[in-house]
Amino acid sequence: MSDTQDFALVIRELLSRRFGPEKAATLLAASPLLGYLVRKTKAANKGSKSRGSFANLYAIYVLVEDYLNKEYDVRGDYSRYDGAKFSALFTRQRQLPFGEKLQNHALNSRLNDEFYKFYPDVEARPILRDVETQRYWLNESLFIVDGVNICSAVIEIIDAYVEARRGSFSSFIAACRRIQELDDSMASEKVEFIASLLNPNTDARIFEIVSFAIMKTYYGDSTVWLGSTREDVTEQPVTLYKTGRTNANDGGIDFVMRPLGRFFQVTETLDLKKYFLDIDKVQKFPITFVIKTEMSVEEIGERLRQGARQAFGVTRIVDSYMSAIEEVINIPLLLEFLDESIERGAFGDLIAEVIIQSRAEFNLDDDEEAMIRSLDA
Known part of the structure; x- marks a missing residue:
């Protein structure tokens, strides 16, 4: 994907491949959760200088991942689930690209608060939690749209967004390196x-x-x-x-x-x-x-x-x-x-x-540094 491509089009393409063009259009029109993802992934086409919004996206990601790993999309009965442990979700967030220094705010309240800001007429919130036991669930009603479970699609959308952002950051640092090599003239x-x-x-x-x-x-x-x-x-x-x-x-x-x-x-x-x-x-x-x-x-x-x-x-x-x-x-x-x-x-x-500061901020590892250097070649 080029930096100038609207990521909303990428989301539509991903949904179309999974469900067909007509169903994709229906899902996008009917799903506040997909609408939220469209809003939060606008930074993909703005280069490295825009906020990545990883915290709230990763709060969704780790809960959906937990849901899929336990095959609730296949076997149902999610209402009987004991819930995911906060410690496991938080650890997983920090293992994801750009997630090393994320804090707990998105899981605890920030995602739900922002979702409500965008969709005040929607009663459901993406995250359900039991404060006393520190157990978490995704709100399944937001992830089953018009009879379709969109959890796997949500993972694919966020993965694609992360890769787009990684490319933007890498290109930015590669540009810095090229400028670094200019002579005094x-x-x-x-x-x-x-x-x-x-x-x-x-x-x-x-x-x-x-x-x-x-x-x-x-x-x-x-x-x-x-x-x-x-x-x-x-x-x-x-x-x-x-x-x-x-x-x-x-x-x-x-x-x-x-x-x-x-x-x-x-x-x-x-x-x-x-x-x-x-x-x-x-x-x-x-x-x-x-x-x-x-x-x-x-x-x-x-x-x-x-x-x-x-x-x-x-x-x-x-x-x-x-x-x-x-x-x-x-x-x-x-x-x-x-x-x-x-x-x-x-x-x-x-x-x-x-x-140096950009690599630390964007959590780019040595493999990504090697890739960046290849952009300079």
Whole structure:
């Protein structure tokens, strides 16, 4: 499948091969579950810069897989099943491609909540669970449509989607490697490639990875003089560290700078409440915000101050929040950092960092790395 092909067409083709074109059309029209899969697999034709939605898809996948492995599609009587153990389902999720770092939210509530958001008039939810025993079932009523059990088709659809996404990620990293090999005379092409990854429409994970690589490279040429006494002051390099997984929604700080102890928080939103919440999380310790916007730093600062005034009113409190914003870094400033890094010949380090972080983020193993290298050949 090409990156530009609409994955909804792939779903229709898979269903047509199994059930025939007319039945496939009927199933797609009648099944909220298939409609949900169409919604969640739109990222297949958007390249590596779009969210993969693996958590909710894999919550469906592991329950359907359990159902099929126990042959309930053949023997029936699923209502008598004791239910799948949470530990087994959770372990299986993490064995799947891109699933290594998935958390338990999708199985516990997130899938059902999102399904309801899309289909508020449908009473059924995809997952049934007994909180006390930690046992789980799929809601069979959503998987038997117009007399047809679609469980095997659901597995095939999700498998096809995963392969499409894997290809997108691999192509992205292969493109990074090709750009990495450009010589110094191709500086404009290097800037253009990285700049395309800082577009305001870029997925939050890619933006965080690329902004980290740019800033780590930019600050990597800096040093500070530190010591516990005047006599033992030494020159030490400034290093930026990534503190966790991108887009994890885990409430943590994204980057930390050693030895200065600066905190960096990456965000794509201009929701002012989030900024003040981030400041509160670290008890007003100074934070630098890296924001996926082309809005000027001055305009961002003014919006934050106005928001603080509306939220708190008291000048003293407003000032305490504003003083906790150490710096604001926007897309234009990141591009300036990029230009300076290229000028001093550090682009190779920058793109290598993008590749390292992307491989970790997309959970690409050594076999997939070999495949990626073959794309460069």
